[in-house]
Amino acid sequence: MAKITFIEHSGERLVVNIPVGWTVMQGAVQNGVEGIEAECGGSCACATCHCYVDEAFVDALPAPSETEEAMLECTAAERLPNSRLSCQLKVSEALDGLVLRLPEAQS
Amino acid sequence: MFRFDPYSPAIDADPFPFYRTLRDEHPCFWSEEANMWVLSRYDDIVTALNDWETYSSAKGNLMDEMPNRAGNTLGTTDPPRHDRLRGIVQFAFTRKAVEGLVEPVRASANRALDAVQGEKTFDFVNDFSSKVTVDVLFGLFNLPRENERMVRDKAVLMVQSDPRTRQKGPEHLAAFQWMSDYAKSLVELRTREPGDDLITALIQAEVNGEKLAEREVQMTVTTLIMAGIESLSGFLTMFAYNLADHADARRRLAANPALIPDAVEESLRFNTSAQRFRRCLQKDVTLHGQTMRAGDFVCLAYGSGNRDERRFPDADRYDIDRKPKGHLGFGGGVHACLGTAFARLASRVAFEELLKRVPEFERVQEQLPWMPSTTFRSPTRLELAAAWA
Known part of the structure; x- marks a missing residue:
C-alpha cells in the first residue's frame, strides 16, 4: 500500500491507500476522486487522468513513455513540466506520501 | 452442483443469476x-487487468480464440x-x-430512420444499429x-460459437477466413494506393525500426473491423x-438529450455486449482458497464485475x-478498448437522432433470440413498436 494524496482543483484533499501494483488512476477512480475521469480505462489513450506531481516526487517517477509524452500534448488543462497521466504511474512503496494536484478540467 | 457453462443458451439469454x-x-x-x-x-477482475505480467493476453x-490470431x-x-503497436494505432481513435x-x-x-419512417414496428438490429455502425x-x-x-454479416458470424460442439463451427471459421482475406485485400489495396487512413498508417508504421509483419497488419485490421462492427452494433x-x-429513463432522455452520455455509461455497466474475455496465467496464483496454475486460462467476467454489489450498490x-x-464495459488496464471515444460519440449521436424521431418505443418480442457466443451478448433481432414524432 502507498498513501497518496489527491488535491482536487477546488482545494479538497483526499488521502487514499492504493495497493502496490495498481495504477494511481485506478486507485483514484475506485475511491471516488472526482477530478480524475479516465475515460479510456487506463490504456494511455485519452489524457483525462492528467495530474500535476508534487515537485518533491517528480524525480522519483520513471520518465514518461513515448505514448504518454504524445498524449500529454492532448490534455485539456495546460501541460506543465510536472504533468503526468495517472494511468501510467504504477504504485510502489517508493510512492508512499505522493501528492498530486488535479487540473481544473480533464476534457 | 453449480455449473457455469458459457456455451449454454441459458447463459446467452441471462447470465446475471449465474x-x-x-x-x-x-x-x-x-x-x-x-x-x-x-x-x-x-476487485479480482481489476487486479487481473492491472497485472498483465501474470494475466497474459x-x-x-x-x-474461443480464432486460428493464427x-x-x-x-x-x-x-x-x-x-x-508500441498501440502507440501507432491509437492516435486514430x-x-x-x-x-x-x-x-x-x-x-x-437519419438515413436508416428514413428507410423505416412511419412503420409501426421495425427491427432495431437490421434496420438501425448494424446499418449505422x-x-x-x-x-x-x-x-x-x-x-x-x-462485411457486417461475417463480422457478426465470426464471433459466434456452436452451442452443441462447444467450439467454432465451420461457418464461424469460414466467416473469420473471409474477413482475413478481406483484410488482406484491403492491405494490398492500401499498399498499392496509400491514403490518409489507418490501414495505410499501419502498413507504413515502424516499431523499433521494423515494419509490422503483413500478418500483424492483416489481423489487426480484421480485429478492428470485428470489434468495431460487432461491439458497437451490439452495444x-x-x-x-x-x-x-x-x-422512464427513455422519456427523460428524449426530453433532455444532455442526459444521453450518462445513460450510455450506465448501459455500458449494466449489460454491454462484451461480457467475458480471457487471459492465460504466467505463474501460480492462489485466490479465495483455490490455486490456479501457470498455463491455466482465466475468464474475466466483466459483465459480472459490473453487477458486483461490493462495488456498485443496488x-x-x-x-x-x-x-x-x-x-468494466470497456475492460481496463493496458488492453482497455481502443474505441472508447468513437463508441461514446457514435452512441450519443445515434440516440439523439433516434429519440428525436422515435421518442416512444417498446419491445415486441417477449423472448429475444440471443446470439450464441461465449464472449459477447446481444440479441440478433430486436423488434420495436414505434410511435414516431
Whole structure:
C-alpha cells in the first residue's frame, strides 16, 4: 500500500491507500476522486487522468513513455513540466506520501 | 452442483443469476465446460487487468480464440510490443481524431430512420444499429463502399460459437477466413494506393525500426473491423433494449438529450455486449482458497464485475443517474478498448437522432433470440413498436 494524496482543483484533499501494483488512476477512480475521469480505462489513450506531481516526487517517477509524452500534448488543462497521466504511474512503496494536484478540467 | 457453462443458451439469454452465484459462492471457479477459471468479482477482475505480467493476453483474449490470431493483434500481445503497436494505432481513435464523425453518424442515423419512417414496428438490429455502425466504420477506415452488408454479416458470424460442439463451427471459421482475406485485400489495396487512413498508417508504421509483419497488419485490421462492427452494433442494440424496458429513463432522455452520455455509461455497466474475455496465467496464483496454475486460462467476467454489489450498490438496477465510474464495459488496464471515444460519440449521436424521431418505443418480442457466443451478448433481432414524432 502507498498513501497518496489527491488535491482536487477546488482545494479538497483526499488521502487514499492504493495497493502496490495498481495504477494511481485506478486507485483514484475506485475511491471516488472526482477530478480524475479516465475515460479510456487506463490504456494511455485519452489524457483525462492528467495530474500535476508534487515537485518533491517528480524525480522519483520513471520518465514518461513515448505514448504518454504524445498524449500529454492532448490534455485539456495546460501541460506543465510536472504533468503526468495517472494511468501510467504504477504504485510502489517508493510512492508512499505522493501528492498530486488535479487540473481544473480533464476534457 | 453449480455449473457455469458459457456455451449454454441459458447463459446467452441471462447470465446475471449465474454471475451472482459465482460472486457470492464461487469467486474463483473452475468451469469444466469452458476449461478455464472464472473470476467474477469486480476487485479480482481489476487486479487481473492491472497485472498483465501474470494475466497474459499473448495466448489469446477471446473466450474461443480464432486460428493464427493470438500474438498478432493488439488484444493478443503483451507489453512492451503491445505498447508500441498501440502507440501507432491509437492516435486514430483519440477524442480529437473522432470528433469529425459527429455529422457522418447523424446523417447515417437519419438515413436508416428514413428507410423505416412511419412503420409501426421495425427491427432495431437490421434496420438501425448494424446499418449505422457499418456505414460509419467504413467512413472511419476509409474502406471502399462495396460489400458492406457482407462485411457486417461475417463480422457478426465470426464471433459466434456452436452451442452443441462447444467450439467454432465451420461457418464461424469460414466467416473469420473471409474477413482475413478481406483484410488482406484491403492491405494490398492500401499498399498499392496509400491514403490518409489507418490501414495505410499501419502498413507504413515502424516499431523499433521494423515494419509490422503483413500478418500483424492483416489481423489487426480484421480485429478492428470485428470489434468495431460487432461491439458497437451490439452495444447500440443493448442500449435500445434498456430504453425499451425502462420507459422512464427513455422519456427523460428524449426530453433532455444532455442526459444521453450518462445513460450510455450506465448501459455500458449494466449489460454491454462484451461480457467475458480471457487471459492465460504466467505463474501460480492462489485466490479465495483455490490455486490456479501457470498455463491455466482465466475468464474475466466483466459483465459480472459490473453487477458486483461490493462495488456498485443496488447493482441490478438500471439507473441513469448512477455515473458508474470505473465500470468494466470497456475492460481496463493496458488492453482497455481502443474505441472508447468513437463508441461514446457514435452512441450519443445515434440516440439523439433516434429519440428525436422515435421518442416512444417498446419491445415486441417477449423472448429475444440471443446470439450464441461465449464472449459477447446481444440479441440478433430486436423488434420495436414505434410511435414516431
